[in-house]
Amino acid sequence: MPRFGSRVIIVTTAHDLELYGATIELISRQLKDANVGCIVYDGIPSPPNTEEIDTAAAYIKKTNCDLIIGFGGIDSINSAKALSILATNYFFCHDLFSYPKIAAKPMNFVTVPGSPMFGFEIAPLFYIEEIHDLTRKIYHHPDLYPSATIVDPLISLLCPEDRILKSAIATLAIATESVISKKNNEIINTYALKSIDMIFRNAPVSFREPQNSVPRTPLSTASVMAGIAFAVSYLSITLSISLALVSKTTLDIESAMSIILPHIMEFNLTSSPGKYVQMSKVMGEDVREVTVIEAAIKAVEAIRKLESDIDIPQRLSSYDISKSIFRDVADLAVSYPFLDNTPREVNTNEIETILIAAY
Numbered sequence: 001m002p003r004f005g006s007r008v009i010i011v012t013t014a015h016d017l018e019l020y021g022a023t024i025e026l027i028s029r030q031l032k033d034a035n036v037g038c039i040v041y042d043g044i045p046s047p048p049n050t051e052e053i054d055t056a057a058a059y060i061k062k063t064n065c066d067l068i069i070g071f072g073g074i075d076s077i078n079s080a081k082a083l084s085i086l087a088t089n090y091f092f093c094h095d096l097f098s099y100p101k102i103a104a105k106p107m108n109f110v111t112v113p114g115s116p117m118f119g120f121e122i123a124p125l126f127y128i129e130e131i132h133d134l135t136r137k138i139y140h141h142p143d144l145y146p147s148a149t150i151v152d153p154l155i156s157l158l159c160p161e162d163r164i165l166k167s168a169i170a171t172l173a174i175a176t177e178s179v180i181s182k183k184n185n186e187i188i189n190t191y192a193l194k195s196i197d198m199i200f201r202n203a204p205v206s207f208r209e210p211q212n213s214v215p216r217t218p219l220s221t222a223s224v225m226a227g228i229a230f231a232v233s234y235l236s237i238t239l240s241i242s243l244a245l246v247s248k249t250t251l252d253i254e255s256a257m258s259i260i261l262p263h264i265m266e267f268n269l270t271s272s273p274g275k276y277v278q279m280s281k282v283m284g285e286d287v288r289e290v291t292v293i294e295a296a297i298k299a300v301e302a303i304r305k306l307e308s309d310i311d312i313p314q315r316l317s318s319y320d321i322s323k324s325i326f327r328d329v330a331d332l333a334v335s336y337p338f339l340d341n342t343p344r345e346v347n348t349n350e351i352e353t354i355l356i357a358a359y
Contacts, residue, residue: 016046199222
């Protein structure tokens with residue numbers, strides 16, 4: 001850690017401090033023993049908004065820190081990424097979404113995910129709630145790759161099991177859409193397919209044996225590999241719809257992605273059947289002596305079966321959500337930048353249809 005900075009601030013939400021407090025204290029003590037100054041900033045609520053990020057940025061500038069560590073869940077990691085930019089630039093967080101260019105490179109930052117994070121632990125983007133309209137806004141910048149990502153599967157044992165499993169399905173969403181993206185290439189395809197393979201092999205084991213640390217390593221690795229693929233493929237209708245749902249409801253991002261994924265798989269099936277056959281194979285499906293379309297359908301069926309096997313809710317109606325918001329959700333979903341590389345164009349009406357099917 002000293003090679004990245006000599007004065008460190010660990011950024012975590014109040015919720016994550018409760019969950020990972022002992023581990024954060026241990027890291028802080030080890031840094032101080034190595035003569036690296038360390039401050040823990042836990043004044044960020046879940047979910048964070050742009051105003052609270054501005055408050056944290058002002059504090060960081062006063063500390064003269066030169067390294068940020070984002071520790072915990074998706075809100076902590078998103079906050080750390082935003083703060084790495086604001087710590088070296090002079091504008092407010094909400095300005096990023098209107099004027100994405102930055103004058104100075106972000107401060108060095110390291111991500112330490114408390115659980116698999118569907119690629120966000122490594123991908124050069126974040127989302128934050130905009131205080132003015134209370135919607136999640138996306139910011140992407142090529143300088144937002146972390147200086148390092150430290151993945152310790154044992155830390156994820158502190159995370160609730162249902163969150164781990166939903167995160168695995170969210171990772172699956174990122175990986176499957178990376179396979180069919182217009183920007184897909186052989187390298188990205190390999191990363192994405194391997195991510196899918198590891199999830200199908202290990203999520204059921206993690207469900208049956210929640211305190212078994214062995215499947216946590218491949219699940220964590222799958223998340224990082226999906227993030228690498230996503231950074232190039234930059235396609236996820238699932239993520240776009242889920243961010244819109246999270247903005248309009250109290251649903252968490254992992255639950256939203258878990259519910260929406262099978263419906264997006266169905267939507268894109270006929271546009272990329274050959275890619276779906278590849279996915280069916282790594283999911284362990286027998287695609288011999290069947291047509292290409294039948295083999296592709298097996299990929300969708302395999303995801304639904306996996307969700308059922310690990311007890312993941314598959315309907316929006318399982319939550320306190322009204323159909324009356326679906327039009328607003330669809331309007332917001334098409335504003336996100338993750339729809340440009342889809343093999344089949346999607347519009348507001350189609351997204352609303354997908355939401356109704358998912359209800």
